[in-house]
């Protein structure tokens with residue numbers, strides 16, 4: 001056991017443990033009852049094991065919830081958050097009792113499920129079951145990766161555990177197998193999962209749906225598994241935790257036989273305890289049955305509070321001890337110490353983007369995925385905190401950092417990750433890595449398979465996490481694999497996630513500019529949407545607006561050829577920008593002046609000041625949008641004098657150029673539609 005772990009151990013006298021546990025239970029019961037909404041059952045059943053962890057071993061400082069080497073605790077079963085809020089309050093985080101009384105109310109710091117950034121001490125937003133477990137795997141990966149990079153003999157400056165509390169629902173979700181398998185494979189020995197094995201889900205007993213041997217399942221993933229039969233046996237749980245901490249080679253699952261709604265005479269061990277307030281009568285009966293004062297509610301016995309609050313002194317001692325170790329480290333390795341601070345603070349090194357590549361038209365066509373790969377190679381050498389990979393599509397997504405090695409049990413310093421074909425877990429692991437801090441996590445797959453990782457992407461956006469996604473094979477233009485592999489609705493799908501930046505560059509140089517945006521973005525995820533097929537390179541000499549234009553989301557790539565006010569504006573993203581440019585040239589020969597607006601990111605463009613947007617797309621102008629994706633978003637985006645060449649069916653299996661042609665992505669159709677828009681306008685004018 002480490003020195004700090006020894007320091008943390010302050011066993012309560014007999015009787016006090018129970019008092020503390022009941023304090024947690026009844027705070028949760030009263031919170032849910034007052035809100036008349038929430039989940040009392042899990043907190044009542046799991047309070048004892050959570051207490052064993054928080055009281056006996058969790059390394060945290062309530063006065064500094066962000067301290068880098070704290071243990072991480074994720075409540076994956078987010079519906080049980082009343083338990084977490086109770087723990088945060090009693091141990092001395094900045095979460096007053098008043099906030100517990102405002103559980104689930106507008107503007108409170110105790111929302112209906114834990115929200116990262118809203119409540120001090122909440123390490124991850126949880127609620128969608130299974131995600132928190134995979135976040136924990138990501139945090140544990142970040143811990144070993146940073147330890148491999150920064151620790152030196154005799155200087156363990158990165159040395160903490162990641163704990164996750166899961167429920168049946170977490171383990172039923174497929175992501176638990178995806179993430180569990182990765183954790184076992186990677187030998188993440190400092191990941192410890194407490195499982196509230198209460199045999200109950202919403203529809204009733206787990207006998208209805210969940211009869212596999214969970215322990216055998218996790219053992220087969222390479223986990224160390226233990227069972228504790230009596231959840232109220234704090235010593236037994238503490239011992240299991242101790243064993244788990246000592247097991248450094250395998251992640252640990254501790255299944256604790258808990259009882260949902262523990263103590264409730266009529267609801268314990270039933271689904272009725274899961275998702276609604278116990279009710280006034282049942283609260284009274286439960287309190288009476290357990291010797292707890294029926295009123296006042298939110299009662300916290302003084303001895304219990306005093307015991308819990310020792311966490312403040314304990315946390316401060318642990319943090320001071322770490323800080324003195326860090327000081328010694330900084331004396332011996334000043335460069336490394338400064339670098340550690342830099343990555344934890346998410347600061348970029350000076351000159352990180354000085355040698356970004358520039359591509360030339362003369363070099364021939366290049367797929368944007370290839371340009372992205374070349375950019376990653378350079379960025380990867382400049383930014384050692386970049387770490388990521390692909391869901392078994394690395395050779396296609398070009399996500400490898402040359403020479404950076406594979407992240408694997410024998411080499412946790414490796415930065416190229418192999419997630420296997422596990423998109424959902426990949427997304428959630430990236431979130432965990434970002435939540436941990438110290439890394440710039442990225443992950444890639446085919447664009448169409450974002451459908452498999454939407455839940456973690458949504459959470460990344462909700463949590464403003466700087467995660468970078470690299471999605472290739474971005475449209476029907478990818479060709480022969482057919483409609484199953486051709487994204488259509490994915491662009492609008494991702495664009496509709498609040499806070500998600502979606503950037504679909506038109507060529508190699510826009511791709512480089514897109515990467516600058518991605519790396520420079522401190523808050524919120526960004527998806528780079530890239531082609532499989534080669535595209536002409538837009539020379540910066542001919543298109544000088546690219547570097548400054550891409551960060552604005554949309555910009556004038558090529559204005560009216562005659563230099564006057566254009567007759568029509570052609571808006572396109574990605575590969576269709578080239579079609580727009582060809583259309584512009586052809587239309588000029590037909591007497592129509594067209595401006596081409598490249599719109600790699602509708603949502604970044606939407607956040608620009610009105611003046612700028614008006615300059616690029618003046619109100620009321622005739623518009624033609626060309627984008628190989630659902631037209632739905634564009635219809636609301638642009639005005640009445642508008643046509644959209646989009647795709648509102650699934651694609652088809654054939655070579656890419658043929659598919660594009662069949663769906664109307666041709667210069668002829670661009671010109672035809674442009675004339676159509678203009679003719680309609682003329683007709684309207686003559687009728688008026």
Ligand SMILES: Cc1ncc(C[n+]2csc(CCOP(=O)(O)OP(=O)(O)O)c2C)c(N)n1
Pocket residue numbers: 039041042077079080127128129130167168169170173196198200201202260274
């Ligand atoms: C992905 C996802 N699907 C469904 C739900 C809705 N839901 C909340 S809790 C729960 C299951 C409850 O069972 P369990 O996980 O065992 O929790 P307990 O009953 O022990 O509180 C479900 C289906 C959810 N939160 N996340």
